[in-house]
Amino acid sequence: GENVEQHPSTLSVQEGDSAVIKCTYSDSASNYFPWYKQELGKGPQLIIDIRSNVGEKKDQRIAVTLNKTAKHFSLHITETQPEDSAVYFCAASHSGGGADGLTFGKGTHLIIQP
């Protein structure tokens, strides 16, 4: 089955700096890669996703890149703000036109230092 590795487990950055979280996946058939943000006591919130036919996607301060050859994808957050502090999860799945079960990484605790 699919295996998703996520690094680092904890990331501390100064407010206004950029943060990068990296994930690798094992199953070359995976073609859908979402990122979720989870705040304390809440469920994961979808913040951005990318499909295997796209190399990069951007939404305001958040961007995701995908390297299919290396089976590697990354989340980039620019101009970090205190409200960006949370646990971030990457995930992967096969998507044959429907919602398949997601395989998640173990999460990155992002801390924004004021």
Place this chain on the structure above:
Amino acid sequence: DAGVTQSPTHLIKTRGQQVTLRCSPKSGHDTVSWYQQALGQGPQFIFQYYEEEERQRGNFPDRFSGHQFPNYSSELNVNALLLGDSALYLCASSPTAVSEQYFGPGTRLTVT
């Protein structure tokens, strides 16, 4: 428009008991997936329901079962509870033929 809702919020059960958790999907969504999230870990896929049938299943024993109703709401049942079943149980919904899954706030289950 209400998002995904789950009940109850918290639950405490004793080892060996049975539990039922409930989920109402986001309006317009017909597919429901269940995940287990242990403390400090990422969610793990349990199973997915579509058209009232189990469409996919993760690596969980058959103590974990589910149901989907005609209004697309869903239940997760866990029999013969073990201490290791203590976790946050998350429900996610999505529309037909769309990959995006939207999560509810979860039910925190504690088994003593």
